[in-house]
Amino acid sequence: MSRVYDRVAYIGLGLIASSMIHAGRRAGLQGEIVGTARSAETRAIAAEDGLCDVVTETAAEAVKDADLVVLCVPVGAMGAVAEEIGPHLKPGCTVSDVGSVKRAVIEAVKPHLPEGVHFIPAHPLAGTEHSGPRSGFAELFENRYTLIVPEGDTDPQALARLERFWAGMGAHVELMEPEHHDLVLMVTSHAPHLIAYTMVGVADDLRRVTDSEVIKYSAAGFRDFTRIAASDPTMWRDVFLNNREATMEILGRFIEELMRLQRAIRKGDGDLLHEYFTRTRAIRRGIIQAGQDTSAPDFGRGHGQGQSKG
Ligand SMILES: NC(=O)c1ccc[n+]([C@@H]2O[C@H](COP(=O)([O-])OP(=O)(O)OC[C@H]3O[C@@H](n4cnc5c(N)ncnc54)[C@H](O)[C@@H]3O)[C@@H](O)[C@H]2O)c1
Numbered sequence: 001m002s003r004v005y006d007r008v009a010y011i012g013l014g015l016i017a018s019s020m021i022h023a024g025r026r027a028g029l030q031g032e033i034v035g036t037a038r039s040a041e042t043r044a045i046a047a048e049d050g051l052c053d054v055v056t057e058t059a060a061e062a063v064k065d066a067d068l069v070v071l072c073v074p075v076g077a078m079g080a081v082a083e084e085i086g087p088h089l090k091p092g093c094t095v096s097d098v099g100s101v102k103r104a105v106i107e108a109v110k111p112h113l114p115e116g117v118h119f120i121p122a123h124p125l126a127g128t129e130h131s132g133p134r135s136g137f138a139e140l141f142e143n144r145y146t147l148i149v150p151e152g153d154t155d156p157q158a159l160a161r162l163e164r165f166w167a168g169m170g171a172h173v174e175l176m177e178p179e180h181h182d183l184v185l186m187v188t189s190h191a192p193h194l195i196a197y198t199m200v201g202v203a204d205d206l207r208r209v210t211d212s213e214v215i216k217y218s219a220a221g222f223r224d225f226t227r228i229a230a231s232d233p234t235m236w237r238d239v240f241l242n243n244r245e246a247t248m249e250i251l252g253r254f255i256e257e258l259m260r261l262q263r264a265i266r267k268g269d270g271d272l273l274h275e276y277f278t279r280t281r282a283i284r285r286g287i288i289q290a291g292q293d294t295s296a297p298d299f300g301r302g303h304g305q306g307q308s309k310g
């Protein structure tokens with residue numbers, strides 16, 4: 001794979017940025033790698049580990065002369081970062097992001113970017129519950145989708161270049177409308193996180209009743225929930241605050257379904273439960289057949305030394 005961008009600036013050096021750096025470096029997609037992070041500790045780690053070729057103190061310095069700037073901060077911080085870098089961007093460069101929500105990020109970032117800069121939002125559908133500059137690994141995006149969410153007037157060459165960059169990191173690239181993205185991701189990613197947070201919260205509330213048995217006898221189902229519920233609190237706070245409409249829509253439906261099952265259990269309606277669980281089982285099998293299952297025992301774990309989020 002040949003070089004796609006001569007100079008790439010990463011703003012925010014956590015799981016996603018560090019994975020992009022490793023994946024891009026392995027495939028020779030990027031020339032000089034410049035990075036910056038809000039905390040001095042993260043910047044020091046990035047310099048010490050050689051994660052970036054250049055580590056700058058500010059985002060404004062980092063984007064100077066960059067051909068691609070990738071915003072890798074929590075969704076709620078994207079607007080402030082865009083405001084800071086706007087006046088320092090190289091004309092003709094591409095600004096992208098990796099935020100888990102798209103419409104709110106577009107609204108927050110776009111007003112701060114000057115004419116002549118290509119803004120092309122993106123979202124890799126890959127992650128782990130870990131965070132920080134040491135949590136990334138080159139394989140994170142392999143065989144996973146990255147959704148690119150371009151506006152109608154996006155320059156085709158700039159778009160093709162960003163697509164090549166993501167494909168070079170092993171991702172399957174697809175294009176999607178921002179509103180559609182936010183609804184689909186609410187179902188496939190955001191709501192499951194909210195449910196996991198809630199379930200682990202319930203277990204925690206019950207701790208006094210069950211002593212520490214919830215932890216001791218934790219079965220596979222609950223363990224999977226605790227992994228998801230260990231994800232970064234800032235990232236997920238921002239996701240829900242910035243995707244409120246879809247959250248309300250899907251949460252409403254979820255509560256209705258939960259009450260339907262509650263009623264069936266109360267009434268002893270085994271047929272309804274059996275039919276329901278048969279339908280959901282088919283969905284799981286469909287995902288596996290489509291090659292989308294990523295729950296193999298070691299997927300995304302044992303990589304890097306990132307902190308467990310939370
Ligand atoms: N973790 C995932 O599973 C995942 C997957 C896909 C996309 N994303 C998205 O990628 C982005 C980054 O997530 P991550 O998992 O790499 O996070 P992370 O916590 O590992 O890293 C975030 C980085 O942003 C910096 N930061 C935090 N608050 C900031 C602020 N207010 N101003 C400036 N910098 C700030 C942190 O110092 C850190 O360097 C988020 O928008 C998230 O929604 C995450």
Ligand SMILES: O=C(O)C(=O)C[C@]1(C(=O)O)C=C[C@@H](O)C=C1
Pocket residue numbers: 099100124125126127128129188189190228231300
């Ligand atoms: O595997 C995980 O830990 C994740 O939660 C990753 C996950 C997801 O829900 O699949 C989380 C947020 C994203 O924006 C994209 C991917």
